[in-house]
Amino acid sequence: MGKFIVSAFLCEQRKELPVPSADISDKSILVVGANVGLGFEASVHLAQLRPKRLLVTARNVTKCQQTIAGKDVQQRASISAIDARPLELGSFASVAQFVNRVEEEDFQVNAIIANAGIHTTRYTKTVDGWETTLQVNYLSTALLSILMLPHLIESSTPQSASRLVIVSSDLHYLANKLTGVDQWPSILEKLNDPDYCTSSVMSDRYNLSKLLEVMFVRELSSRLSAPTPVAVSAVNPGFCHSRLARSQTNPFMRLGVATLKTLLARTTEMGSRTLVHPAVEPGEMSRHGCYLSCYEPKEESDYTISTEGREVSRRLWLETIDVLSRVDSRVQRIVDEHLRAR
Ligand SMILES: NC(=O)c1ccc[n+]([C@@H]2O[C@H](COP(=O)([O-])OP(=O)(O)OC[C@H]3O[C@@H](n4cnc5c(N)ncnc54)[C@H](OP(=O)(O)O)[C@@H]3O)[C@@H](O)[C@H]2O)c1
Numbered sequence: 001m002g003k004f005i006v007s008a009f010l011c012e013q014r015k016e017l018p019v020p021s022a023d024i025s026d027k028s029i030l031v032v033g034a035n036v037g038l039g040f041e042a043s044v045h046l047a048q049l050r051p052k053r054l055l056v057t058a059r060n061v062t063k064c065q066q067t068i069a070g071k072d073v074q075q076r077a078s079i080s081a082i083d084a085r086p087l088e089l090g091s092f093a094s095v096a097q098f099v100n101r102v103e104e105e106d107f108q109v110n111a112i113i114a115n116a117g118i119h120t121t122r123y124t125k126t127v128d129g130w131e132t133t134l135q136v137n138y139l140s141t142a143l144l145s146i147l148m149l150p151h152l153i154e155s156s157t158p159q160s161a162s163r164l165v166i167v168s169s170d171l172h173y174l175a176n177k178l179t180g181v182d183q184w185p186s187i188l189e190k191l192n193d194p195d196y197c198t199s200s201v202m203s204d205r206y207n208l209s210k211l212l213e214v215m216f217v218r219e220l221s222s223r224l225s226a227p228t229p230v231a232v233s234a235v236n237p238g239f240c241h242s243r244l245a246r247s248q249t250n251p252f253m254r255l256g257v258a259t260l261k262t263l264l265a266r267t268t269e270m271g272s273r274t275l276v277h278p279a280v281e282p283g284e285m286s287r288h289g290c291y292l293s294c295y296e297p298k299e300e301s302d303y304t305i306s307t308e309g310r311e312v313s314r315r316l317w318l319e320t321i322d323v324l325s326r327v328d329s330r331v332q333r334i335v336d337e338h339l340r341a342r
Contacts, residue, residue: 002299004173012294013238013264017273020045022280028053028155029279030102030109032087032144033116035063037242038167041272042113047082049280055107057087057098057116089116089140090126092327099147110155111163111279112148114141119206120247123197128327131192137209139188141166142216143324146331149230149338156229161288163279164220168213168234170293173301175207181312188319212316214291214300215309219317221289223339231284236293239264240271314342 029046033039034056043056058064064084085101088094102109117137126135145164152162184190191197191208217234224230245257277295278287290297303309325332 002173002302002305004170009170009239010264013266015294017270017277017294020049020273020276020280022049022282024049024051024110024280027051027110027280028055028108030055030057030107030112030148031275032057032089032112032114032141034058034084037244038237038240038268038272038275039113039115041269042115042275043082044269045272045276046280051081053107054082055102055109056082056084058084059086059088061086087116087144089136089144090128090132092128092135092140092143095140095143095147096328099144102148102151107151108155109148109151109162110160111165112145112152113165113167113275113279114145115167115275116141117167117209117244118247119244121199121202121205122247123194123202129192131197131205133205133209134188134191134212137206138212138216139320139323141213142320143327143331145216145220146321146324146334147328149334153229153338160282161227161229161231161284163284164230164232165275165278166213166217166232166234167275168217168236168291169207169210170236170238171207172210172214172291172304174204175211175301175303176204177303177308178312181308186319187312187316188323211301211304214304215313215316216320217291218289218300218304219313220339223342225340227285228288231278231288233278233287233289234291235274235278236291236298237271237274238266238293240268241265242268242271 029051031039031043031046034043035058043054046054064086085098087098118133120133124132126132128135130139152164156162181187214234217232221232241261248254248257274295278292287297291300292298321331321335
């Protein structure tokens with residue numbers, strides 16, 4: 001059943017997951033948002049598996065140099081085949097520049113872990129005019145995924161499909177239904193509208209952004225050819241000890257989150273295993289198009305699989321491609337060349 005069930009959540013939180021151990025000596029992997037938290041710990045796991053190349057991103061050059069390429073990941077994994085590049089998801093130009101640089105360097109990517117994300121209830125806009133959570137967690141993640149798709153396809157072999165792992169959350173189960181969505185001329189414009197984004201709407205924004213990611217995975221995966229050259233999945237890392245909620249200013253909420261973390265949270269290292277597993281372990285075809293929790297496919301939220309949810313998902317895909325095509329002309333070409341119409 002596609003619901004948030006407290007007993008299942010508690011059970012998963014306590015589950016000890018095996019450490020990923022695949023041979024990735026001939027694989028090149030990209031981790032987005034790797035300076036702290038789950039992305040950092042996933043990078044350490046990957047580095048310890050000694051990939052051909054590990055490319056990690058942080059928001060700016062300083063964070064890249066100091067936190068990633070400098071001391072942490074390299075010291076803990078004691079290898080040097082790690083590169084760091086700046087990538088700011090609050091800017092479409094930064095995503096395009098990142099992809100341009102990857103292309104100039106001819107980086108042959110086998111797996112991408114799209115991990116970067118924010119959790120905030122404040123309405124702010126990015127330089128591109130989109131509500132920040134909507135752009136960082138959804139639109140820019142979608143742009144990066146589509147621009148990198150040809151590279152993932154190129155690296156794929158019949159024995160091993162490339163992987164695209166988008167880090168979602170079980171909080172997508174708790175996202176509110178989009179009441180009245182059938183009357184909205186544009187879903188994305190409505191979600192961006194400051195008049196619509198009241199404090200109660202914004203209190204759900206993170207959950208909704210994670211639902212949008214699940215829908216994106218479903219739409220993208222269903223448009224790839226069969227057998228797929230790229231195994232696409234959404235993962236739930238579980239509730240972890242990271243600083244994701246650092247922008248929370250309400251002292252009661254902060255106390256509540258801190259208490260829940262003390263009682264329930266997984267270590268960030270344990271949560272990070274859920275990101276690494278679908279990116280490197282065999283069996284990728286059985287995970288294609290799936291929402292994964294504790295390494296296993298799990299049903300998405302009831303809303304996602306409802307008639308309304310499917311229609312929202314389909315419209316959202318079309319709108320997303322439309323918005324992103326206006327941002328970067330490569331998007332429509334990639335969609336036309338590599339994805340099937342539905
Ligand atoms: N922790 C949990 O309990 C939990 C549960 C379910 C899902 N998740 C998901 O797991 C992912 C990682 O979260 P986390 O818990 O590791 O949180 P975190 O410690 O706050 O890490 C988030 C990462 O995303 C980066 N980031 C944020 N905004 C960005 C932007 N505009 N452009 C580029 N990078 C940006 C951060 O960079 P800076 O350090 O520069 O901000 C950081 O590297 C997120 O997608 C989150 O939704 C987490």
